[in-house]
Amino acid sequence: MIVRFYGRSMTTSATYAVNNVELSAETYGDPADPAVLLIHGAGASMLWWDARLCTELAARGRFVIRYDQRDTGRSTSFPTGEPGYAMSDLAADAVGLLDALGVERAHVVAQSMSGGTALMLGVDHASRVASLTFVSTSTGDDGLPPPSADMPRLGTPDFADAAAVEEYVVRSIEAEAAGHFDESEARALVREDMARARNYEASLTNHFAMTFDGPRNGGFGDLTMPVLVLHGDADPLLPLPHGESIRDAVPDARLAVLAGMGHGLSAPYWKTFVDELVAHTEER
Template sequence: MTTYQVNGIELCAETFGDPADPAMLLIHGAGASMIWWDAELCTALAARGRFMIRYDQRDTGRSTSFPLGAPGYAMSDLAADALGLLDALGIERAHVVAQSMSGGTALILGVDHPSRVASLTFVSTSTGDEGLPPPSMPHLAEPDYDDPAAVEEYVVRAIEAEAAGHFDEAAARALVRQDMARARNYRASLTNHYAMTFDAPPYSSLARPVPVMPVLVMHGDADPLLPLPHGEAVRDAIPGSRFVVLRGMGHGLSAPYWKTFVDEVC
């Protein structure tokens, strides 16, 4: 893992594979650091001829943390961070894969910087349109952030609620403990992305008879956070996009679906 100076902040990133291969940039969802993209998955993608990049977005992991509840940045700043990281790595163009809320970040890259994007993949994301079905997950009470055990339990139970039956408690707990240990401010990681300014363009901005780059939309049909119609709305907003339904998958890209994911994005 290496820390890069980007846009006046520090971003921690890790790469896998041969830098001569086509680059693929992984952007995880709100509050999730790079390690939510499992190293085994990144290695499998690299074995398919991709130079893999995962990174801690601002306010996650070892990257710069901002004032709690008042981060002062926008989603467009997250997109600028992604471009700045590519610049720091000497990469002109990358396949961009975005999970959940970071679909908005990927959309900015595709609309405003199409020359830097070889393809776009949206995983478990949404257009955010009114009328889409609400989450069906149970409500989890916010933890006492001064109690690490309570925070750990809160995040583990959130993973369980999103998993739709594909829940490995030992793996989830290990992930959360590692994530907490790496974070500069874990409370900011869990909250600040929801407090930023959302200035992404509408998904219809990519709607053209032929997309400017290949677009893949992947969504689990058992997603309790963003039910399947959210993924269908992204598909419908981008004519020409390819839509893959992952049968039985919840919100997170769980291990039983890694092979399918690798096959589809490579």
Template sequence: MESIYSVNDLELCAETYGDPADPAVLLIHGATASMLWWDSRLCTDIAARGRFVIRYDQRDTGRSTSFPVGAPGYAMSDLAADAVGLLDALGIERADVVAQSMSGGTALILGVDHPDRVASLTLVSTSTGDEGLPPPSPDMPHLGTPDFDAPTAVEEYVVRAIEAEAAGHFDESAARALVVQDMARTRNYEAAMTNHYAMTFDAPRNGSFADLTMPVLVMHGDADPLLPLPHGEAVRDAVPGARLVVLEGMGHGLSAPYWKAFVDEVVAR
């Protein structure tokens, strides 16, 4: 069941799975994505393997606090502070942190600036952001900007974006059901779709990838059209001792055919 927690003078909506006595796994999805993008069946699968799973709506997504469109007034370090605050609210000392795409930056800040709260990091479909890494595939369509006053247009835009990133593993009905549910429960969907890109992308105060001391796993699809595989390889190379698992045929999103491999790796941390 979803619950609202008071964290850093705002409201964060979170949902947990499993026994709170088990080791915690904190799932942080990417830009614009609410906790629903971590499928509930996937969360249940992780919990069934002896983990206490937390998924949550970051600022400007889902049922969590929304900020003015285009002017969020926060930084990526604030998103990391929210994650720490949520662990505090749940009475959790340390968690295995799993971060997707843009939230690899949030996880980096957590790991460098709050290492006592992070048992391990799993970075999925993310990047170092270094210059010289390959751009998105030229085959990805340019979708433009939807008319946020037309919900059906917004729905279609997000469904098509999911399709573009899926590298062939696309379930139209599941994608549309996700988007419809997400739009219905989000406080301000225009803010959700724009504000993560308008925030300040700051760096850790105390170092960089090379300063991570906890176990780090990098998972990346070799068919990722948004952040091609060299981005994942760059993360692996930047972190001493990091391990890279290449998921053959996977695109940018963690699609259902890869859930078992993902769960196996997460519970092995």
């Protein structure tokens, strides 16, 4: 374990044995504060929750946990195209990580595809979830609008060409950003992500190849904890009706629309995100 101090804030980095895999995780802040578990979307390592954002949230009195899911970052990687696991295994990993960290209940924040993981946590592991926040995600119901026709078709990169892979991911970030795109920041993120990944091709492939099972004990309408939905009204991948579908499906859910935000949680929206999350995760 690596422990670092930034002023009064403590950051730890460690690898945990969970469900027969290794999960790399970092924590920010005081473990005595309410825990916030950040789960990013398909193919995204913990780096996609920016360390500056995590530090800001910790400074507001939250114990922040970010981690590499299977097939991302420094966590266990599976053969490309053959993950051999299901989304329910990703939910079980999240519970196992909370166990390893000694966290009884956490406020779970899920981005994009990981909204399905958060749903499983909220329905099948409800005792471990203090609240849920869905960021740029969806119920997946039939009839919801497809991605914007303006989004470019990027195809598949040549994974033997590192420069081509980097360019592909940078351009993907740009396509989803709805104008809030900083190329130097995006390129730095992608380069760091590629450098620390066990298998970057598997990172960009396996979450789409896993088994998409559902919760065993219900659906969105069965969530009993407080639910916040954060969604950009300029999201080109999952247009705003996707976020509205969660609000409508979950009793007493609250939707906060972030004007002008695309699919990713870009830096101009960090303050709003932190403000909304801090209010949502006040001890109840």
